Amino acid sequence: MTGFSIAITTTNSQESAETIIAAVMNAKLAACVQAFPVVSHYVWKDKLQRDDEVSLQIKIRTADYVALAAAIRAVHPYETPEILRVEIAEGENKYLDWIETVTRR
Numbered sequence: 001m002t003g004f005s006i007a008i009t010t011t012n013s014q015e016s017a018e019t020i021i022a023a024v025m026n027a028k029l030a031a032c033v034q035a036f037p038v039v040s041h042y043v044w045k046d047k048l049q050r051d052d053e054v055s056l057q058i059k060i061r062t063a064d065y066v067a068l069a070a071a072i073r074a075v076h077p078y079e080t081p082e083i084l085r086v087e088i089a090e091g092e093n094k095y096l097d098w099i100e101t102v103t104r105r
Contacts, residue, residue: 004088004096005065007058009072009081010040016077017054023075024058029068031099032059061103062087 007030011017017035024030038055041048060068062085069083088096 001062002088002091002096003062004091004099005060005062006086006088007060007065007068007072008055008084008086009058009076010038010053010055011081012051012053012077014054016075017056019075020056020072023071024068027067027071028103028105029064029071030058030060031102033057059099060085061099064103 009020011020014035021030021033021035025033034057036055036057038053039050040053041050043049058068065085072083073081
C-alpha cells in the first residue's frame with residue numbers, strides 16, 4: 001500500500017461541488033480534486049431516483065481520510081452524503097510524492 005487514497009463524493013450542483021472543493025483544498029486535505037458531471041440512479045426512502053450530480057474524485061493521504069470526511073460533511077447539502085475511500089495500491093512515485101508535499105500541514 002502507498003499511504004494514499006482517492007476519496008469520492010457526489011453532490012447536487014456545481015456550486016455545492018465548489019464549496020466542497022474549497023473546504024478540502026483550503027484545509028490542505030486534498031492535493032487534487034477532479035469534478036465530473038454524472039447521472040446517478042439510486043433508491044432513496046423506498047423510491048427509485050434519478051438525478052444529475054457532480055462526482056468528485058479527491059486525491060488524499062490515507063491518514064487524512066477522517067478529517068476529510070468531516071470537512072465534507074460540514075458543508076455537504078445531503079442528509080446522507082456518499083463519502084468513500086479507495087486505497088491507491090500503486091502509483092507513479094513522483095505523483096505520490098507531489099500529493100505528500102502539497103497536503104503537508
